[in-house]
Amino acid sequence: MKITVPMDSAAKAVGADEVVQALLAAAKDKGIEVEITRTGTRGMIWLEPLVEVEIDGLRHGFGPATPEDAAAILDGNSDKALGPVEALDWMKRQTRLTFARVGVIDPLSLDDYKAHGGLAGLKRAVSMTGQEITDEVKASGLRGRGGAGFPTGIKWQTVHDAEEPQKYIVCNADEGDSGTFADRMIMEGDPFTLIEGMTIAGLGVGATKGYVYLRSEYPDAINVMRKAVDIAHKAGVLGADVLGSGRAFDMEIRMGAGAYVCGEETSLLNSLEGKRGVVRAKPPLPALEGFLGRPTVVNNVISLATVPVIFEKGAQYYADFGLGRSRGTVTLQIAGNVARGGLFETAFGIGLDEVVNDLGGGTLSGRPVKAVQIGGPLGSYLPVSKFDAKLGYEELDSQGGLLGHAGMVVFDDTANMLGMARFAMEFCAVESCGKCTPCRIGAVRGVETIDRIAQGDMDALPLLADLCETMKDGSLCALGGFTPLPVMSAVTHFPDEFSNAKEAAE
Amino acid sequence: MPSPEATIDSVEIDRIISSHIDLEGPLLPILHALQDAFGFLPSQAHAPIAEALNISRAELHGVISFYHDFHNAPKGRHVLKICRAEACQSVGGTALAENTLAKLGLDWHGTTADGAVTVEPVYCLGLCACAPAVMIGDKVIGRVDATRMDTIISEASA
Numbered sequence: 300m301k302i303t304v305p306m307d308s309a310a311k312a313v314g315a316d317e318v319v320q321a322l323l324a325a326a327k328d329k330g331i332e333v334e335i336t337r338t339g340t341r342g343m344i345w346l347e348p349l350v351e352v353e354i355d356g357l358r359h360g361f362g363p364a365t366p367e368d369a370a371a372i373l374d375g376n377s378d379k380a381l382g383p384v385e386a387l388d389w390m391k392r393q394t395r396l397t398f399a400r401v402g403v404i405d406p407l408s409l410d411d412y413k414a415h416g417g418l419a420g421l422k423r424a425v426s427m428t429g430q431e432i433t434d435e436v437k438a439s440g441l442r443g444r445g446g447a448g449f450p451t452g453i454k455w456q457t458v459h460d461a462e463e464p465q466k467y468i469v470c471n472a473d474e475g476d477s478g479t480f481a482d483r484m485i486m487e488g489d490p491f492t493l494i495e496g497m498t499i500a501g502l503g504v505g506a507t508k509g510y511v512y513l514r515s516e517y518p519d520a521i522n523v524m525r526k527a528v529d530i531a532h533k534a535g536v537l538g539a540d541v542l543g544s545g546r547a548f549d550m551e552i553r554m555g556a557g558a559y560v561c562g563e564e565t566s567l568l569n570s571l572e573g574k575r576g577v578v579r580a581k582p583p584l585p586a587l588e589g590f591l592g593r594p595t596v597v598n599n600v601i602s603l604a605t606v607p608v609i610f611e612k613g614a615q616y617y618a619d620f621g622l623g624r625s626r627g628t629v630t631l632q633i634a635g636n637v638a639r640g641g642l643f644e645t646a647f648g649i650g651l652d653e654v655v656n657d658l659g660g661g662t663l664s665g666r667p668v669k670a671v672q673i674g675g676p677l678g679s680y681l682p683v684s685k686f687d688a689k690l691g692y693e694e695l696d697s698q699g700g701l702l703g704h705a706g707m708v709v710f711d712d713t714a715n716m717l718g719m720a721r722f723a724m725e726f727c728a729v730e731s732c733g734k735c736t737p738c739r740i741g742a743v744r745g746v747e748t749i750d751r752i753a754q755g756d757m758d759a760l761p762l763l764a765d766l767c768e769t770m771k772d773g774s775l776c777a778l779g780g781f782t783p784l785p786v787m788s789a790v791t792h793f794p795d796e797f798s799n800a801k802e803a804a805e
Numbered sequence: 806m807p808s809p810e811a812t813i814d815s816v817e818i819d820r821i822i823s824s825h826i827d828l829e830g831p832l833l834p835i836l837h838a839l840q841d842a843f844g845f846l847p848s849q850a851h852a853p854i855a856e857a858l859n860i861s862r863a864e865l866h867g868v869i870s871f872y873h874d875f876h877n878a879p880k881g882r883h884v885l886k887i888c889r890a891e892a893c894q895s896v897g898g899t900a901l902a903e904n905t906l907a908k909l910g911l912d913w914h915g916t917t918a919d920g921a922v923t924v925e926p927v928y929c930l931g932l933c934a935c936a937p938a939v940m941i942g943d944k945v946i947g948r949v950d951a952t953r954m955d956t957i958i959s960e961a962s963a
Contacts, residue, residue, distance in 0.1 A: 312932050312947030344934035477890030480931035508829075515837075515874055516886075516930050518943040553830075554837055556872035559928055573832025573858070575871040591829060633934065635895035640934030663896060672891055676928075708892045708933065719891070726890075726928065732871075 300326075300373070301353040305402065306337035307487050308519040309480065314365065315348035321366035322350070325373050333373070339488015341402035342642030343389050351384055360384040389658065394620060395644045396612075396628050397605045401488035407526055409534055412491045418536065420610030424499045425544035432503035433459050436606065438614035440626025444481075445471055445562075445599030446674065446703040446777070448625075448692040454596060457586035458504040461594035466506035468497050469571065469590055469597045472513040472520070473555050473562040476675025478706030481630040482600035484642055486513070486520040489604070490527035491536075494550065496606035498541060500596055501548035509550035510590070511600075512567050515557055524552045559730040563776045564597040566732055577732040578776045599704070601630055622648030625691035635672075635708035636662045648694070652686035655709055666711040670792070672719075674703025676726055677781035679788035680710075680719065699791075701784060716793040717800050721749040723785040727778060738779025741770040745786065753800045760797060763790070813847040822850075822857050832858060832868060836875055845879045873925075881916040881923035883961040886940040889926045892933035901937050902926075905954055921962045 304310070304319050319335055326333040340347060346362035350372055353359075360381035361372045371377035384390060395401075404411040412418070424432055437452030458466055470493065474482040486493060497509045513521050528550060531537045539547045553571060555561050561570045565579035568590050589595025605627065609617045618626045625647035631654060633640050638660035655661070655671055662668055670680040678701040681688065688698040695702045710719075724745030731738045745766055751759035767783035774780040790797055821838045825831045832854070839850055846869060855862045869875045887902045906924060909917055916923040932938035935947030941957055949957070 308930075308945050309932050309935050309947060312938060312945040313935050347935065474931060475929055477892045477929045478933045479929075480933055483931040516927060516940070519945070551828075553833065556833060556837070556874040557927075558872050570833065572830040573868065575867050577871075635892040635933060635936065637934070642934075676891060706933065708895055710895045714895065719894070722891070722894070730928070 300331055300333045302333055302335045303338045303351045303358065304335060304348060305340040305488075306406070306519075307340035307347075307484060308517070309344050309484075310340050310347040310349070311519070313347050313363070317366050318348045318350060318364050318369065321369035322373065325369040329370070329373060331373055336405050338404060339401040339406055340484060340641075341384060341390065342398065342484065342644075343387070343639070344641040345639045346381070349384075357383045358385070360387065389639070389641070389643065392658075393644050394628050394646055396608045396617065396620075397492075397601060397630060398485065398489070398642065398644045399608065400492065401485060404489065406488050406490055406523055407530060409491060409530055409536075412489070416611055417491055417607070418495060418542070420607035421495045421499055421536070421542060423610050424502055425542050425546065427502075429459050429503050429505050432499060435610065435614045436503065439609045439617040440614075440621070440624075441602060441605060441609065441617070442625070442692065443599055444601035444605070444630070444704065446476075446701075448702070451598060451602050454586055454598070455500065455504050457584065458506070458594045458596050461587055463594050465508070465593050466504055467590045467593060467595040468500045468504070468506045468509035468550075468603075469568065469595055470497055470509065470511040470600055470603055471562065471564060471567055471597055472511050472517075472600045473567060474517075474600070474704070475514060475559040475562045476677075476704055476706055478634045478672065478708035479632050479675060479704045480634070480706070481632050481642055481704065483517050483520050485600060485604050486517070487523050490524050491531065492607050493524070493600060493604045494527060494531050494536065496603035497550055498537065498548045499606050499610060500598065500603060502541070502544075502546055504594075504596055506594075506596065507547045507549065509548065510571060511550065511552045512555060512561070512571055513552055514555040514561075521552060521554055528552060558732075559726075560732045560776070560778055563778065566776070567597065568595065575732070577734045578778075580775060601704075620646040622646070622689065622691045623693055625693070629690060629702075629705050631690070632704075632706040633659045633709070634706060636664055636711045637709040638663050647691045648689050650686070651681070651688045651690060654690070654707065655686065659709060662709060662711040664711045664713075666713065668709060669712045669714050670710045670716070672708045672710070672785060673706070674701040675706055676723060677701065677777055677784060678703050679784045680716065680792060681788070682792040685792075699788060701781065716789040716796045717749065717753055720786045720789040720797075721746060721753075723782055724749060727782040731778060735773070735775040735779060737770045737773035738775070738782075741766055741774075741779060742782060745770075745782070749786075752797055755800065757798065760790070813843060813849050815849060815853075817842060818847070818850045818853055822853055826857055832860075832865075836869065840875065845876050848877065881920050883921060883941055884923045884925055885957065885961065886925045886927035886930070888928070888930050888932070888936070888938045890929040890933075892929070893937040896936050898937035901949060901951070901954060904951065905958070909958070917962070919962065922958060
């Protein structure tokens with residue numbers, strides 16, 4: 300009997316390991332031979348732990364499974380039966396390009412990876428010149444999935460054109476935004492796709508060395524990535540002679556040390572060099588003077604992990620999905636107070652209402668939805684009246700939102716928006732690198748100013764708006780520059796909670 | 806009780822430094838390895854690191870103090886990290902954290918009197934679709950409620 304159970308940390312966090320133990324024990328009791336493979340997660344986190352049993356060549360799901368369900372799952376009479384997993388609504392409605400293999404394969408089996416289309420992109424790329432590779436990425440329309448949305452191919456071109464003997468590919472895996480977990484999911488569920496993407500980037504721009512800067516809060520992802528790099532090295536995917544092409548590319552996994560600001564690319568580079576993670580002024584661009592002052596591509600995990608499928612299926616295939624200038628797919632992470640949370644990959648352009656109310660099924664608490672914060676702690680709170688917004692970089696921007704890394708956190712009507720605005724300032728104060736004054740001092744003053752508003756001091760409201768303006772215009776990076784977004788969106792969309800803060804509290 | 810500093814093996818410090826020195830940007834890997842080995846960053850390591858990397862001790866202090874992960878004194882036997890970020894807040898994370906701290910009689914970063922548990926804030930564990938989330942040691946736990954938290958703490962205190 301072939302069974303798969305995720306080893307993704309979200310699945311483990313809700314008891315996947317215990318379910319595996321129970322399945323093994325129950326199988327022993329019954330004298331049934333079982334073969335349990337640990338996979339990534341399909342992304343349906345509300346169904347985790349999701350046990351899949353192969354029946355007539357189709358994988359049938361059982362979830363959310365508990366250890367007590369084990370015997371019934373083996374007997375085929377469990378009331379947690381969901382039918383074939385691929386036929387579930389959540390799976391059928393997706394366009395899984397970047398996440399095609401996640402939840403399907405054994406993350407650390409290179410053979411499994413190859414059997415599901417892995418390395419096809421790299422095999423094609425090794426026969427292309429650096430310029431051809433860069434052109435292919437440009438044609439795909441891929442934009443930075445970390446939040447900034449900068450065209451990936453243009454960045455690669457700058458590094459490609461820089462003449463230096465040593466260039467680098469740095470993968471930004473410092474996924475610190477609340478509500479986001481796509482990077483973690485792909486690193487734990489399909490690590491070879493990131494390795495393949497980084498290798499193609501290296502061949503494209505002429506870089507022979509890559510680093511993944513991975514946050515220390517993700518011990519499982521670090522573990523899987525390190526093992527995968529080792530396997531790729533032994534198999535000749537990485538090393539002095541990538542797939543026998545005569546071209547070299549190697550990579551290392553580096554662990555962060557718990558600083559949110561290191562998700563900002565220049566701060567990340569300083570940290571990687573062993574310095575304080577303070578932000579660097581731009582220019583010079585990291586593409587020209589990045590890691591150790593050398594030309595460096597800094598790309599997000601999802602950007603790099605999407606490169607293999609672009610080379611496997613062709614740039615045009617990828618570009619044919621999407622809306623406006625947002626091409627390809629977006630990996631939505633639906634989180635917070637939501638009935639059905641998880642990862643949903645689809646073409647850009649899906650509506651916010653469909654995501655929250657249809658896919659997400661509304662709140663977990665069953666109370667009315669009040670707001671959604673999109674794009675992490677530096678993204679806007681959007682009220683229900685903005686739910687007709689379409690999810691694309693420009694489309695959301697026009698609604699005062701920020702797509703960012705496409706994480707969305709749902710709040711029900713008990714959410715205290717003044718409290719959330721205060722938290723945004725507090726978080727900025729805790730995590731500020733301290734280099735620029737608007738962020739370092741502004742965030743502290745922001746907390747104080749919001750506390751005054753909470754005490755009923757209405758003169759502090761225009762002061763808060765003014766402070767936010769200064770932070771937005773005067774900060775060196777997105778931390779100070781975008782903290783005003785959640786703050787002012789809360790003020791704008793929920794004005795009563797600020798003007799009546801004192802009465803509400805009493 | 807001997808001070809933790811007294812048990813630090815300088816040979817081990819030198820071994821850790823020399824095994825990472827050839828990396829590009831070796832400082833963070835060295836600090837992580839030292840902390841793994843000793844449970845904290847012993848002050849005896851400062852001079853040899855500064856010497857090996859040709860940086861001043863002030864620069865080294867600047868780096869160590871910048872990052873939340875690094876600490877100069879031992880913590881409790883178990884470090885419980887409770888997520889304070891937005892997704893966990895949306896499902897009661899704030900109350901969970903406050904009640905836990907109150908129950909243990911601690912503030913953030915505090916350690917229980919028996920040295921069993923240190924409670925730290927963390928900003929996102931990537932478990933935002935199964936929040937509220939905590940991490941104890943390297944083990945992550947999602948959908949934590951008051952009962953679950955009691956179990957976690959009593960297991961850690963045992």
